[in-house]
Amino acid sequence: MSNPASFTSRLRALVLPARPDPARSRRIAEVRLVMSAVVVFAVFAAITARVMLLATDEANARTAGIVPPEKTERGQILDRKGRLLATNLPITVLHADPGEIMDPIAAARALAPLLPRHDEATLTRLLTKDTRYVELDRKLTPARHAEILKLGIPGIHFRKSALRAYPSGRLAAHILGQVDTDNNGLAGVEKSLDAHLASGKNVTLSIDAGIQAIVAREINKQIQIFEAIGGAGIMLDIESGEVLALASLPDFNPNHFGGTDDDTRFNRATLGLYEMGSTFKVLNTAMALQAGTTTLNRRYEVAKPLRIGGHRINDFHVYDWPLTVPEILVLSSNIGSAQMAAEIGAETQQAYLRRLGMFEQLPLEIPEVATPLIPRSWRQSEIATISYGHGISVTPMHLAAAVATASGSGLWTAPTLLRRQPDDQPLRERVFSEDTTRSVRSMMRLVVKHPDGTGNYAEARGYMVGGKTGTTEKIRPEGGYYKNRNIASFAATFPVHDPRYVLVVMVDEPKGQKHSYGYATGGWVAAPAARHIIENAAPLLGIHPVDEKAPEIRQKLRLDFKIGKEEKTLAAF
Amino acid sequence: MRMILLVSILTAILGTTLYQVKIGIDQRESELLALERDIRSTEREIAVLEAEWAHLSRPERVLELSNRLLEMQPIPEDRVLPIDAIPMRILPRFDDPVTDIGVITLLPPETAPRDLTRIAATPDDRISLKTGSTTPQ
Numbered sequence: 001m002s003n004p005a006s007f008t009s010r011l012r013a014l015v016l017p018a019r020p021d022p023a024r025s026r027r028i029a030e031v032r033l034v035m036s037a038v039v040v041f042a043v044f045a046a047i048t049a050r051v052m053l054l055a056t057d058e059a060n061a062r063t064a065g066i067v068p069p070e071k072t073e074r075g076q077i078l079d080r081k082g083r084l085l086a087t088n089l090p091i092t093v094l095h096a097d098p099g100e101i102m103d104p105i106a107a108a109r110a111l112a113p114l115l116p117r118h119d120e121a122t123l124t125r126l127l128t129k130d131t132r133y134v135e136l137d138r139k140l141t142p143a144r145h146a147e148i149l150k151l152g153i154p155g156i157h158f159r160k161s162a163l164r165a166y167p168s169g170r171l172a173a174h175i176l177g178q179v180d181t182d183n184n185g186l187a188g189v190e191k192s193l194d195a196h197l198a199s200g201k202n203v204t205l206s207i208d209a210g211i212q213a214i215v216a217r218e219i220n221k222q223i224q225i226f227e228a229i230g231g232a233g234i235m236l237d238i239e240s241g242e243v244l245a246l247a248s249l250p251d252f253n254p255n256h257f258g259g260t261d262d263d264t265r266f267n268r269a270t271l272g273l274y275e276m277g278s279t280f281k282v283l284n285t286a287m288a289l290q291a292g293t294t295t296l297n298r299r300y301e302v303a304k305p306l307r308i309g310g311h312r313i314n315d316f317h318v319y320d321w322p323l324t325v326p327e328i329l330v331l332s333s334n335i336g337s338a339q340m341a342a343e344i345g346a347e348t349q350q351a352y353l354r355r356l357g358m359f360e361q362l363p364l365e366i367p368e369v370a371t372p373l374i375p376r377s378w379r380q381s382e383i384a385t386i387s388y389g390h391g392i393s394v395t396p397m398h399l400a401a402a403v404a405t406a407s408g409s410g411l412w413t414a415p416t417l418l419r420r421q422p423d424d425q426p427l428r429e430r431v432f433s434e435d436t437t438r439s440v441r442s443m444m445r446l447v448v449k450h451p452d453g454t455g456n457y458a459e460a461r462g463y464m465v466g467g468k469t470g471t472t473e474k475i476r477p478e479g480g481y482y483k484n485r486n487i488a489s490f491a492a493t494f495p496v497h498d499p500r501y502v503l504v505v506m507v508d509e510p511k512g513q514k515h516s517y518g519y520a521t522g523g524w525v526a527a528p529a530a531r532h533i534i535e536n537a538a539p540l541l542g543i544h545p546v547d548e549k550a551p552e553i554r555q556k557l558r559l560d561f562k563i564g565k566e567e568k569t570l571a572a573f
Numbered sequence: 574m575r576m577i578l579l580v581s582i583l584t585a586i587l588g589t590t591l592y593q594v595k596i597g598i599d600q601r602e603s604e605l606l607a608l609e610r611d612i613r614s615t616e617r618e619i620a621v622l623e624a625e626w627a628h629l630s631r632p633e634r635v636l637e638l639s640n641r642l643l644e645m646q647p648i649p650e651d652r653v654l655p656i657d658a659i660p661m662r663i664l665p666r667f668d669d670p671v672t673d674i675g676v677i678t679l680l681p682p683e684t685a686p687r688d689l690t691r692i693a694a695t696p697d698d699r700i701s702l703k704t705g706s707t708t709p710q
Contacts (some may be wrong), residue, residue, distance in 0.1 A: 033574075037577070044584075044588075048588075052594065055595060055599075083627060083630075084623055084624060084626075085622060085627075087624045087627070088620065089620070089621060089624055090617050090620075090621070154655070165624055167624045167625070167626075167627035167628035167631065168627060168628070168631040168632070168633070169631055169633060170633070171631060171632065171633060209631075209632055210632050211630070213631075213632030213633055213636065214632075217636065219634075230658065274630035340684065460650075461649075461650040462650030462651075462653070463650070530620070534646045536647055543653065544653050545650035545653050547652075
């Protein structure tokens with residue numbers, strides 16, 4: 001104890017006893033070291049390998065657990081204010097693999113009470129089919145889903161799917177169109193923009209759901225009142241060419257598309273070709289003024305029927321004084337219009353009609369567009385009849401675009417069903433001068449405003465409605481005309497002092513009623529619908545009623561027209 | 574020897590860290606997955622609710638409900654006036670001896686100001702307003 005050094009050395013000798021031979025003990029140490037290193041490395045390697053194995057296994061298990069990345073959902077269709085018109089709803093599809101089902105009869109008996117679409121017999125037949133896939137139900141409610149799961153029948157499978165739904169029901173059904181069970185577009189925008197929608201992008205229409213509903217409702221009312229078979233209505237923004245409403249009646253609910261017949265699916269507004277009748281006089285007047293073949297005060301003798309190339313042209317009423325151009329439009333004289341057209345001539349008339357889009361399909365974003373039926377030869381009789389809308393069949397949409405040109409800015413603008421973006425450059429072409437359209441608008445106002453005008457029932461006070469009525473007999477497929485099957489139409493522009501919208505209303509085969517004294521004309525059938533539509537829609541369009549006598553309104557119109565015989569002359573303003 | 578010890582300690586530390594990070598990533602991934610599932614089902618619910626809202630607020634139904642429950646009619650033309658047709662009241666200004674005493678100025682419709690604050694802010698306008706109130710141009 002007296003020597004600390006010796007204590008340490010003894011302790012050391014105890015823990016690490018001195019080796020007899022340093023060289024040998026060194027070798028032993030080295031061998032031990034290498035061995036332990038090998039063991040340590042082996043253990044670590046094993047752990048690492050296991051960890052890696054586990055990690056990849058886990059990852060595999062996780063990816064297996066993920067629901068397979070869902071197919072991009074079909075894009076939604078919205079109206080111009082972002083209201084939903086077409087969307088997708090999650091549904092469960094119930095299907096079965098007959099090869100896996102052990103006892104089809106028992107399975108059918110168990111399933112039948114839960115599936116209202118099938119009874120036991122049809123289910124048995126389905127479940128014994130020699131195939132690997134039968135679909136049992138497409139729209140399974142969550143409750144049914146749970147009940148069927150509880151039955152635990154092997155071979156019965158569920159699949160999540162999306163159902164194309166149209167939450168607004170029949171609203172704008174003809175524009176939207178439909179999809180088949182695999183979500184491929186079949187008609188309407190669903191078909192023409194199928195690729196765009198299928199890639200998950202939304203579509204914003206130019207349609208305003210509110211105005212669309214008003215147009216459909218008011219025309220429907222007239223169809224009921226006049227026992228008509230159908231109708232169509234179009235509201236067009238003159239400046240941009242945007243279609244705010246496009247209704248074809250009867251319409252259908254695209255959610256239950258299956259049961260609708262062809263007539264209901266038929267889009268009368270863009271696919272139906274009709275002789276639009278006297279509404280064409282608006283175009284004829286604009287052409288004659290623009291071509292310079294007539295002047296506003298020129299008079300035409302209309303007392304006697306006109307004979308042109310074997311055709312006899314009559315007027316509804318006989319006017320025994322020569323009519324001015326405004327009178328021909330306001331009183332709707334066929335004889336006067338035919339004379340004006342004869343002065344225009346075939347070539348000029350064709351050139352104007354072509355520029356008004358009457359020779360071609362419209363570039364609308366739906367597949368249901370028709371090419372107008374134009375005369376094969378353009379003789380004197382064709383020139384005459386086209387002036388009052390006979391001998392040429394166009395769609396109501398063609399008429400709307402042309403009236404928008406003749407009574408708006410004079411520019412023909414390609415109509416569209418998609419909302420215009422601020423930087424869009426719509427296809428447009430000047431056809432009439434501003435001065436011509438101002439005269440046309442003023443005359444159209446008189447059609448509605450003047451007591452002798454044919455469109456008095458379209459007067460929506462304060463909204464400055466101008467328009468033109470049209471009544472034609474329908475064409476027999478075998479040639480000639482039906483005596484008692486009419487097309488009643490009305491083309492309106494409002495407000496006439498600052499033209500913003502064109503409205504075309506068409507009613508197919510209205511029957512004369514007691515209250516209309518047996519008449520089923522454009523003035524009796526279509527004009528009142530136009531009035532109600534404008535009265536209801538104007539607040540939605542931001543159009544306020546004005547005082548017609550106010551000087552700032554009067555100065556925007558021509559006021560120097562005289563309608564009627566000298567003794568009862570009445571400038572209607 | 575010391576080198577080997579150092580390297581193995583380092584390896585152990587790196588290994589542990591790597592393992593921790595890996596575990597962390599796994600956990601986050603499953604959290605992410607849960608969140609994504611959540612988002613998807615919420616989105617689906619929103620889509621259903623939006624469709625329901627669109628269905629319930631469809632114009633056809635609103636028209637029917639308003640006809641039945643509200644006694645409203647289209648606004649007649651004589652009930653609508655432009656804002657300019659309403660005579661405006663000029664608010665009193667305390668530093669102005671004329672309006673300070675609470676004179677209410679009725680203006681003819683043509684001169685009725687659209688923006689009262691702007692007019693009251695510049696002295697020139699105020700003068701023209703005063704004259705305008707007594708002698709309309």
